[in-house]
Amino acid sequence: MLALELTAQGLIQGSIYALVALGLTLVYGLLRILHVAHASLFTLGGYVGVLVCNASGSLLLGFLCAALVAGFSGVMMFRLAYQPLLSQPPYVALIASIGLFIASEEAFRIIFGAQGMSFMAPPLQQQIVLGGGLQFKLAELLVMLSTAIIIAVLAWLQSRTRVGIACQATVSDPQMAESFGISLRHVRDINFFVGSVLAGFAGVWVALLNNLVEPTMGSVTSYKALAIIVLGGLGSVPGTLAAALLLGVIESFGTIYLGNVLDRNAIAFAFLIAVLMVRPQGLFAKR
Amino acid sequence: MTTHDVKHDADHQALLRVVGVGVRFGGLTALDDVSFEVHEGDLLGLIGPNGAGKTTLMRAIMGVVQPTHGNVYLEGESLNGLPIHKRVRRGLSLSQQLVKPLRDISIAANVAMAAAHHKTASPLSALLNVSDAKELALAHAELARVGIDSLSLQSPGIQPLGVLKRLELARALALKPKLLLLDEPLAGLNTQEAKALATTIADINQQGLTILLIEHNLHEILRICRRLVVLDNGKKIGEGEPHTVMSDPDVRTAYLGSGAAGQSDHAKHMKGAAEHA
Amino acid sequence: MNYEISLITTMAIAVMFALSLNLITGFCGQISLGHAAFQGVGAYAAAMLGQAGWSFLTTLPLAMLLAGFLGVIVGLTSLRVRADFLAITTMGVGFLFVGFVRQQDFFGGELGISSLPDHGLGRLGFMLLALLMCVLTAALSIYIQRSWMGRVFSGIAEDEDTMRVLGIDVPRYKLAAFAIGTSIAGLSGSFYAYHLNFIGPDSFGFVESITVLSMVVFGGIGSVPGVIIAAALLAVLPAWFQVIGDYKLLVYGGLLFLMMRFSPDGMAGLTKRFFKSNPMVRGKQA
Numbered sequence: 001m002l003a004l005e006l007t008a009q010g011l012i013q014g015s016i017y018a019l020v021a022l023g024l025t026l027v028y029g030l031l032r033i034l035h036v037a038h039a040s041l042f043t044l045g046g047y048v049g050v051l052v053c054n055a056s057g058s059l060l061l062g063f064l065c066a067a068l069v070a071g072f073s074g075v076m077m078f079r080l081a082y083q084p085l086l087s088q089p090p091y092v093a094l095i096a097s098i099g100l101f102i103a104s105e106e107a108f109r110i111i112f113g114a115q116g117m118s119f120m121a122p123p124l125q126q127q128i129v130l131g132g133g134l135q136f137k138l139a140e141l142l143v144m145l146s147t148a149i150i151i152a153v154l155a156w157l158q159s160r161t162r163v164g165i166a167c168q169a170t171v172s173d174p175q176m177a178e179s180f181g182i183s184l185r186h187v188r189d190i191n192f193f194v195g196s197v198l199a200g201f202a203g204v205w206v207a208l209l210n211n212l213v214e215p216t217m218g219s220v221t222s223y224k225a226l227a228i229i230v231l232g233g234l235g236s237v238p239g240t241l242a243a244a245l246l247l248g249v250i251e252s253f254g255t256i257y258l259g260n261v262l263d264r265n266a267i268a269f270a271f272l273i274a275v276l277m278v279r280p281q282g283l284f285a286k287r
Numbered sequence: 288m289t290t291h292d293v294k295h296d297a298d299h300q301a302l303l304r305v306v307g308v309g310v311r312f313g314g315l316t317a318l319d320d321v322s323f324e325v326h327e328g329d330l331l332g333l334i335g336p337n338g339a340g341k342t343t344l345m346r347a348i349m350g351v352v353q354p355t356h357g358n359v360y361l362e363g364e365s366l367n368g369l370p371i372h373k374r375v376r377r378g379l380s381l382s383q384q385l386v387k388p389l390r391d392i393s394i395a396a397n398v399a400m401a402a403a404h405h406k407t408a409s410p411l412s413a414l415l416n417v418s419d420a421k422e423l424a425l426a427h428a429e430l431a432r433v434g435i436d437s438l439s440l441q442s443p444g445i446q447p448l449g450v451l452k453r454l455e456l457a458r459a460l461a462l463k464p465k466l467l468l469l470d471e472p473l474a475g476l477n478t479q480e481a482k483a484l485a486t487t488i489a490d491i492n493q494q495g496l497t498i499l500l501i502e503h504n505l506h507e508i509l510r511i512c513r514r515l516v517v518l519d520n521g522k523k524i525g526e527g528e529p530h531t532v533m534s535d536p537d538v539r540t541a542y543l544g545s546g547a548a549g550q551s552d553h554a555k556h557m558k559g560a561a562e563h564a
Numbered sequence: 565m566n567y568e569i570s571l572i573t574t575m576a577i578a579v580m581f582a583l584s585l586n587l588i589t590g591f592c593g594q595i596s597l598g599h600a601a602f603q604g605v606g607a608y609a610a611a612m613l614g615q616a617g618w619s620f621l622t623t624l625p626l627a628m629l630l631a632g633f634l635g636v637i638v639g640l641t642s643l644r645v646r647a648d649f650l651a652i653t654t655m656g657v658g659f660l661f662v663g664f665v666r667q668q669d670f671f672g673g674e675l676g677i678s679s680l681p682d683h684g685l686g687r688l689g690f691m692l693l694a695l696l697m698c699v700l701t702a703a704l705s706i707y708i709q710r711s712w713m714g715r716v717f718s719g720i721a722e723d724e725d726t727m728r729v730l731g732i733d734v735p736r737y738k739l740a741a742f743a744i745g746t747s748i749a750g751l752s753g754s755f756y757a758y759h760l761n762f763i764g765p766d767s768f769g770f771v772e773s774i775t776v777l778s779m780v781v782f783g784g785i786g787s788v789p790g791v792i793i794a795a796a797l798l799a800v801l802p803a804w805f806q807v808i809g810d811y812k813l814l815v816y817g818g819l820l821f822l823m824m825r826f827s828p829d830g831m832a833g834l835t836k837r838f839f840k841s842n843p844m845v846r847g848k849q850a
Contacts, residue, residue: 401731
């Protein structure tokens, strides 16, 4: 049944969006910065994942390396790019981030070539048949599953553990948080690390799904991830997840029914603009 | 017939009429059925414990917040639904508690921006007008009126609070309002500064400007105001001459009854509102 | 000679385009990440009218009007959302334009429009006209800056809530900024179309919006001379340094990042700070 298949496709795409958007929303919730360069970590993760997997034969190792490299790169970005700009008006960080993103995309193109890279022996490609005429690659199922697990873990961390509560405190009242002995620096580092790990992780998944990593793969995801965090409400993990999945599904149906009028991105953004005009604070904003 | 008689004649002669104004934010009732009038030439003080709803009332008059019930009339005309800038053009002017001058321009230029309200009425008229000589002259006049003309070329960024408060006042005056709203003009000032600014405000009123002000500094308010309106928990609990009002048992309870700190008044208000909800 | 003429024309168009964004983002503080869409509107309008038989000069007012009209509509979004959200919304507008045009055969679809009719002005004449428009745009910008409109814009950029309390009809001013800025962008688009003799959906995408924003930011947001110089330089950078051509984006991105990191108020800011140490030079008037 078409609707079911479209929904499933939408959810798969939405899971990828969610993984990327989560990192973005963690940063935005913390620092009010639209961390456009986040998507370059997504691409970086993809490259590292493919390279390591091809070299070692182990996908797991590929995931691990991708996550770590992305994570640390993210923290470096924070230290070198954003931290010095915290006192400036917000557009400064935004534009700096855009500059960084464009430069890094180009760097990938120059270093790895424009054609992209593939797995030598792509894993997880087996077809799994579910009921109702649905058929998925194992990779597709796993990406949805892992996204769900990650979200659950994150949500739990945010509300239950000391670290999570510390994070929230630094958002609502940084000075108060500091006086309680919470190190702003550490919280921010952890935030960037976690978010960047997620992006790198997502990058490997996309590489698996398409069997291709190429320099511009981050672009569109990046822009849409921005749209998603805005839709989902600032810094809200459940909101971001909902918005990401929703956007994936809307795109999925939209390209079938509106495909001759608007292309995929235009549909996503048309949805975003429509929502913002009706609810300027975003779909799931805590109000 | 003297002006005095005319003022107290039929209701529509009051400059400002607040009629049954209520404001609810979700489950919280910030204001509940507040009514009073401000007559031309008044220097009316709006007082009450912390959290009584005074700032909300001022915002409702100004249009920053829309009342959920009731109406506000300026010179007989309803202000309901009007955006802030239109209310300003009708004759209201607000001097805010948190002073935020434009930092890249001088103190005089800040006031001149207000003085230019005729030229800035529409983008087209603003486009067609270049000269700011007249406005700067007006700005100087208002700055002199509040006593900080000597600082007019300086940047607002380096000024102490007392100067900023006077800048804010000058800006509000430069709009040549019919009614001036002042939100805690004396907040943060020491005893001397507060006395000086309060005297300036009284002088400006003497010169003919109608003023409605919120203040916590009871000492100065009792000194300069001829009439008071008291709010507590979003309701009006007293109105009239300062002495009468301050001897009113309800007013005394509101201020002194629940304990020293303003915080406990606020807690009382929150609890009261929760019970209303 | 032809090469130089072409270069100067490119510069003039870029400067016009950048100054038009400067009005919206620099003067009035409304960040727009989709400005290339308005250049695109002007370009497509001029190209299609030209193919329908209109002379180049007669397409100009219409291109401006159309771009300005759509600009006001987009400007309406700035009344609902601000800052970051506005940035994303305008970015979305850019994608919407590209995504729409790309799917319509009416606009030439993926391949765009090529082989425009001759504008009839000759290479030199076209360049001079472009320069004239560019100079007029600069003059208008400076005039606006000195007028009460400029003062109000500046106030809105800094603190629009306070401006409301001062009696300013902030929404109307924002729309005015968008109207003027986008119509001039449309004008630059018309020239762009006839200069390159080809336009396609990818000519006006996100990267182009970022490029023009980087010109404004690089020059110093709000500074007319800064933006002029930055736009002129960045527009011809790849042409002057052939080796950069392939690395154009890398350079743009890097410059953007470095500028924001070390001098957020752009070249104008650098200049101001440089001259501050020289007591002979008066600072900018308030």
